[in-house]
Amino acid sequence: MMKGVPYLFTVAILALATTLVSAYDPSPLQDFCVAINNTDSAVFVNGKFCKDPATVTANDFFFPGLNIPGNTAASKLGSSVNLVNVDKLPGLNTLGISLARLDFAPNGLNPPHTHPRGTELLIVMEGTLLVGFVTSNPNKLFTKVLNKGDVFVFPIGLIHFQFNIGQTNAVAFAGLSSQNPGLITIANAVFGSNPPINPDVLAKAFQLDKNVVDYLQKQF
Template sequence: MKIVVLLSVTTIFVVSCLATLAYASDPSPLQDFCVAVKDEDAAVFVNGKVCKNPDMVVAEDFFFPGLNKPGNTSNLVGSRVTPVNVNQIPGLNTLGISAVRIDYAPNGLNPPHTHPRATEILVVMEGTLYVGFVTSNPADPALKNKLFTKYLYPGDVFVFPEGLIHFQFNVGKTNAVAFAGLSSQNPGVITVANAVFGSDPKINPAVLTKAFQVEKNVIDYLQAQFWTDIN
């Protein structure tokens, strides 16, 4: 009974947060809706996606099934993100919101990453997470980037401000599950290690050795790794 009540309360909470976040990032629509046309079917490029003919819109354009299904966490970092953005629900186009489900195996990590276009609000459903974010470069060069962290339990909520590097780590002995709302129809994700060491083509090692102040063999090792994409 407690689990059912928690699910109901958190569902209402997430929906309310998503409605509020709609005003935070993407531009407001000028019509009831603008259901997205698949990129390959669009004749022009816009900031977002081209609108489907309103006369052709159906209920399925606003629907996505399956967030009750656990994501596959059998990867190197032990987590999986199931996104629900404009690519999964075309009706989200111009509405400025999206959502994700995140599954974590024991010791599973959602690695440090940023969402360049969205603030994220996370609700823990199961398990215990250690979460945090790092501020941008301070105005005073004598100061360091500040880290904010918290241990979260079922029913707890945490916000990651737009564009800042953040992470979640399952510190419990059981699987963990969280849901999050994001203030963009397409928030984007830049996983720091993947982008820096797993780019194609590779960043010149001379750049990275100087940036990270390590020897070239360290950079060579990191660039040779398989960087897991969990999204």
């Protein structure tokens, strides 16, 4: 009888794991839940209120303009990201997906950042990108040079980046496994938080002179 105990224990653990996975991101209980900023609504799902289905139109599921290049000149980093999340496309509410267009000037960078609520799947449409992500401790780097038609995935929550190493503009599209994946840009979060992190903390954490920390905080 004792020989069966490990087996039963394993089955129980797998059953529990399956339950937890199912509970993490439950399937919608209706065809759609178009987001609406209306506090009088009685239904509140995934951070948004649901529009009355009787008033939903095709435009609630439509977003134009991703054919238009982003203005990379407006960024010090030479990149532009146009994220189509639930705030721009209300029909995405509860569907667990969003989309972004990324434009890069030569040497343009989408700096190290994370999406706390979404995995990212990137496809290069034009140009050449150096991309990569870093695992949790012990912080192993996975990096790859991507050309037109290449695809790369960035696991949820991990720090990642994209850098145009080509001589021409680059364009990529990214699908994300959340209607609102969130964005934490590492440099901005560390050196540009409001209120700022105590410089003594940053100086010790990064092993930098406090004057260097003060300089970096002023940049953000």
